[in-house]
Amino acid sequence: MIRLVPNQSDQIERSGLVTFSFEGKPVQGHAGEMLVSALLRAGYLNLRHAPMDKAPRGAFCCMGLCQECAVRIQGQTVEACRTEVAENLIVERI
Amino acid sequence: MSDHFDIAIVGAGPAGGNAALTAAQSGLRVVLLDEQPAAGGQVWRGKSPSILSAPMTPETKAGNDLRHAIDQSQINHMSGTRVWDIRRDGDKWSLQILCDAQSLQITATSVILATGAREYVQPVTGWTTPGVIGLAGATALFKQSLSLPGDKTVVSGTGPLVFFVASEIRRLGGTVAAIVTPNTRADWARALPSMLQHPKLLARGGVWMADLMLAGVPILWGHAVSKVCGDDHVTSVQTQALESDKQGPIFEADSLCLGHGLIPQIEAAQMLGVPIHHDPALGGWVPDVSPDGVTPVKNLYLCGDGCGIRGALAAGLQGTLTGARVARDLGKTAPAPSIRAWQRAAGFGKAMTGLSIVKPKLEALTSDDTILCRCESLKRSDIRAEITTGAKSTNAVKSGRRAGMGPCGGKYCQTVIAALIAKETGKPIGAIPPSTPRPPLRPVPLGQAAGDFHYDDLPIPKPAPL
Ligand SMILES: Cc1cc2nc3c(=O)[nH]c(=O)nc-3n(C[C@H](O)[C@@H](O)[C@H](O)COP(=O)(O)OP(=O)(O)OC[C@H]3O[C@@H](n4cnc5c(N)ncnc54)[C@H](O)[C@@H]3O)c2cc1C
């Protein structure tokens, strides 16, 4: 099929895969990519529960404003859309 | 740290970046602050370290040029730095910043706010389901990590962004289930004269569209998403024709990119006393500012999409105008660029922004059981009840129901709540201003706001979702 917008996914060179954990389960991601990208790829969309109705929530604005992607790393609340993947990172729901 | 600069610029996008370059060229001491790891703003967001090499795009090239120019200049660029408060301190400005988990203060004679825009999403039932991300937000995933929102994505929203996002998904190897846009072909025909002035952008858009058609991706004009289904992730997306109210196709998908235009981020300007007015053609509430960035507040300047959505090209040109103006106001010689180029670019940007003015039929898809305030899970019926019992302003709804006091600081509910108040009270939307902004301007974890200075009376809302 003719494509005017070529699929360039195989022309992208990425850093090596590293393993971190989300809720105790191993997840692979490229070192330095945004945590949210690695979690989405691994199928972890539900990153937290809304405080009032406990409904599942996941990354929404992707620019550090909505706080829907907030996760806990080493006791700190961080935004998964602004945090880079690193080997052995322990990521938990808040 | 306590350091004084001639100019502090908040935001290193096309606007702030160009303002900084121009001001620094005149010999002023400039600090350029941005929470992102690299300059470029939203449109030219830099790649994360995970990308070792990738095909060049026009956005990457423009961003690289700006980043290179900043690196070569005398600008003190503080990346990864959040500005969370700005106050008048005698004859200077004092800025509270958060950098490397440390709270610091810097001072400056003049401040330029170039804080850009955020996205508007008209709430629809199910929009809080994981897998629904902003349409503009999706571009952040593409630019930063060249990653996809999911395996199969419905792309829905207004303006050119919907086609750009769909095209990027295909370029990165993903699948677009459908494009659903509230705009009609007639809306686009009306925008065409302004687009003809930018044949390159027009041609690029033409390629996106033709590619999607060749690939057989359904494009639903004059349609919107009426409901998102799925429990802990998106499973399908329902659509509706806006004019006829007829139900449209249901698409199975694991993700939805949803967005209805951009809103200028005016909180800092508003907090510092710049008057605002409502202009739908510029994205809603905008500060009073001249083309070269002058505001009624002494030594405070604004430029870029943060003072009206005119697009990246106009933002860069206004940055240059503003940088030169501040330099001259501080006694330096700087060329006074013509405002003609900015006016032309702004005309194009405004035509694109016009495509995102929310139509009543789109607004009507927000039902009583749709969540409006994501932070507090407040439904439209909750907010309506509050309005009925007397809350006639965004401030009143905020104090009554905490809508706008959650971790996002009202950034994703204030606009829709104001529209609801206007509707329920029969007032024009221009009579319902956004609530009074308070620091922090950006989310700050409590532990980090303390820093090494005293800020006793700072009303910091809870820092992150509990
Ligand atoms: C998520 C998103 C994606 C977009 N993608 C595109 C696109 O692909 N193509 C396009 O044509 N337009 C896009 N836009 C529109 C955008 O507004 C552009 O027109 C352009 O980026 C505007 O330039 P600017 O310099 O005015 O603002 P921006 O480029 O938005 O730059 C503002 C900068 O200020 C920083 N900032 C704001 N507040 C603070 C603070 N308190 N502390 C520290 N830093 C702060 C932000 O990190 C940002 O880098 C996008 C907008 C959004 C919101």
Ligand code: FES
């Ligand atoms: S997705 Fe909104 S803060 Fe990360």
